[in-house]
Amino acid sequence: MLRSFTEKLGQTTIRGIEELGYAFALFFESMYWMLLGYRRQQTVKLPPVFAQMMHIGIQALPIVTILSFTIGMMLAIQGIATLRTFGAESQVVLGIALSVTREFSPLIIGILVAGRSGSALAARIGTMQIAQEIDALRVIGISPVRYLVAPAMLAMLIMLPTLTFFADLVGLLGGGVYSAFDLGMSLQAYADRTIEVLKVSDITQGLWKSLVFAVIITLVSFVNGFSVTAGAEGVGKATTRSVVLSITYIVIADMVFTYFLTH
Amino acid sequence: MNSHETIIEPVIEVENLVTHYGNTRILNNVNMQVNSGEIMVIMGGSGSGKSTLLRYLLGLHVPTSGSIRLLGHDITELNAKEMHELRKSMGVSFQGGALFNSMTVGENVCLPLREHTRLDENTMQIMSRMKLSVVNLGGFENLMPSQLSGGMIKRAALARAVIMDPKLLFFDEPSAGLDPVAAAELDDLILRIRKALNTTIVVVTHDLDSTFRIADRITVLDRGNILMIGTVDEVRHSDNERIQSLLNREARHVEIDADEYLRELTGQKSKPL
Numbered sequence: 001m002l003r004s005f006t007e008k009l010g011q012t013t014i015r016g017i018e019e020l021g022y023a024f025a026l027f028f029e030s031m032y033w034m035l036l037g038y039r040r041q042q043t044v045k046l047p048p049v050f051a052q053m054m055h056i057g058i059q060a061l062p063i064v065t066i067l068s069f070t071i072g073m074m075l076a077i078q079g080i081a082t083l084r085t086f087g088a089e090s091q092v093v094l095g096i097a098l099s100v101t102r103e104f105s106p107l108i109i110g111i112l113v114a115g116r117s118g119s120a121l122a123a124r125i126g127t128m129q130i131a132q133e134i135d136a137l138r139v140i141g142i143s144p145v146r147y148l149v150a151p152a153m154l155a156m157l158i159m160l161p162t163l164t165f166f167a168d169l170v171g172l173l174g175g176g177v178y179s180a181f182d183l184g185m186s187l188q189a190y191a192d193r194t195i196e197v198l199k200v201s202d203i204t205q206g207l208w209k210s211l212v213f214a215v216i217i218t219l220v221s222f223v224n225g226f227s228v229t230a231g232a233e234g235v236g237k238a239t240t241r242s243v244v245l246s247i248t249y250i251v252i253a254d255m256v257f258t259y260f261l262t263h
Numbered sequence: 264m265n266s267h268e269t270i271i272e273p274v275i276e277v278e279n280l281v282t283h284y285g286n287t288r289i290l291n292n293v294n295m296q297v298n299s300g301e302i303m304v305i306m307g308g309s310g311s312g313k314s315t316l317l318r319y320l321l322g323l324h325v326p327t328s329g330s331i332r333l334l335g336h337d338i339t340e341l342n343a344k345e346m347h348e349l350r351k352s353m354g355v356s357f358q359g360g361a362l363f364n365s366m367t368v369g370e371n372v373c374l375p376l377r378e379h380t381r382l383d384e385n386t387m388q389i390m391s392r393m394k395l396s397v398v399n400l401g402g403f404e405n406l407m408p409s410q411l412s413g414g415m416i417k418r419a420a421l422a423r424a425v426i427m428d429p430k431l432l433f434f435d436e437p438s439a440g441l442d443p444v445a446a447a448e449l450d451d452l453i454l455r456i457r458k459a460l461n462t463t464i465v466v467v468t469h470d471l472d473s474t475f476r477i478a479d480r481i482t483v484l485d486r487g488n489i490l491m492i493g494t495v496d497e498v499r500h501s502d503n504e505r506i507q508s509l510l511n512r513e514a515r516h517v518e519i520d521a522d523e524y525l526r527e528l529t530g531q532k533s534k535p536l
Contacts (some may be wrong), residue, residue, distance in 0.1 A: 027419065040347075042378075122276055128363075131361055131364070132358065132361040133364075135357065137359065138323060139321050139323070140374060140378060141346075141347045141351065141376045141378060141379065142378050147509075249415075
């Protein structure tokens with residue numbers, strides 16, 4: 001019993017380390033193709049980048065709008081209720097402004113994109129893997145990293161900060177609408193106060209986080225997609241695994257990031 | 264069968280190839296040569312290592328030891344750039360076709376040109392239409408792979424494999440999943456392409472009919488070892504028991520070791536090989 005447990009633990013650890021190493025290799029190789037591909041006359045083509053950007057970003061706008069508006073309102077409701085016990089409910093603007101920009105927008109966007117686009121990537125790569133399409137790319141002489149990973153990575157690196165910034169605006173609006181309704185302040189006053197309390201660094205902190213999340217989602221999806229071996233069931237498992245792992249790593253990275261940025 | 268050839272020189276030379284999957288040895292000291300313009304069929308049952316051998320010939324994995332020379336280059340020692348260059352002279356048709364599902368048939372066929380050449384769009388279109396008509400798929404270039412039948416997918420994959428007029432052409436199980444007529448059509452295509460381009464062709468298959476129809480020489484693999492390499496007649500008349508049972512579709516006799524069987528049943532780990 002104990003032996004099988006330690007054996008399993010050992011195997012899981014080895015797999016984890018292998019995957020981490022693989023993820024690093026993928027990261028550096030895709031950076032190489034993005035920056036130096038032209039030297040070998042094998043550039044990262046732009047059409048697939050735009051196609052990915054459409055899927056990751058533009059098509060996610062409706063759901064991003066709904067989610068961030070709701071979160072902004074939720075923060076306002078919670079904030080006003082809590083601060084009312086101190087009679088300090090007017091301070092809610094500060095609370096909303098900081099938590100939306102530093103914390104909630106990047107986190108919600110990270111989780112949403114991991115669920116929407118990370119899963120789609122893992123499933124697509126897994127299917128390509130079992131249909132030998134990845135092998136076909138390699139024998140044609142096309143690096144799968146250059147052709148598949150780099151465009152997705154680039155699209156994620158562009159779209160996650162963009163979506164996060166958009167979510168900042170919508171989230172702040174959501175908080176404002178509820179505050180105006182509950183506290184009877186005008187939206188103009190809310191906006192002025194928000195601009196007064198928000199520093200540029202609060203927004204950039206969220207944007208930096210979203211860049212890290214972009215890398216996490218891309219790498220986790222591809223590591224899992226490329227490792228699919230066993231048919232359709234394998235694709236399903238890899239998809240689930242990549243979503244769960246992406247979200248876990250995002251939350252952990254967020255915590256670590258927050259610790260260092262607030263110290 | 265080799266009579267029409269003038270130059271006989273090996274374009275594929277495999278020497279002492281040993282490969283592992285995890286700790287299991289898959290290929291055991293494989294030696295073989297394929298001559299220019301020849302159709303070599305690699306034959307063997309399931310688990311014989313024939314698909315593995317193909318994957319190593321394609322440079323998809325790095326062997327444990329041994330060398331693989333394609334067109335005079337040892338691919339185990341080439342760097343990425345040289346390998347990329349060599350891939351221009353290789354075409355591969357995978358078992359399931361491996362067409363990219365997100366592209367039309369025409370885009371699939373054009374892809375190698377797009378990556379390796381700087382031809383203008385019109386020329387590439389014309390070339391892909393030409394190759395598609397060679398495989399009797401003229402006019403299908405705007406369809407998606409999902410709209411094609413199994414035989415058509417394999418023929419489209421063949422068109423993609425020969426778009427660069429490769430010197431070496433590899434087939435993985437060309438007849439798998441096809442009805443006998445479609446399989447025979449594909450065999451004819453393979454012969455026609457060899458005739459037209461004088462391509463050296465390596466086919467991995469377990470289909471005997473197809474083997475005897477297209478092969479110049481046959482390599483018979485069994486459990487990672489080469490049983491024999493010879494012409495169709497030599498293989499047909501071989502008195503090797505394993506080869507005869509493969510040709511006559513006899514079931515394999517599994518020798519049961521009583522102790523080993525007992526260990527298997529009781530779930531104890533057997534001795535590592």
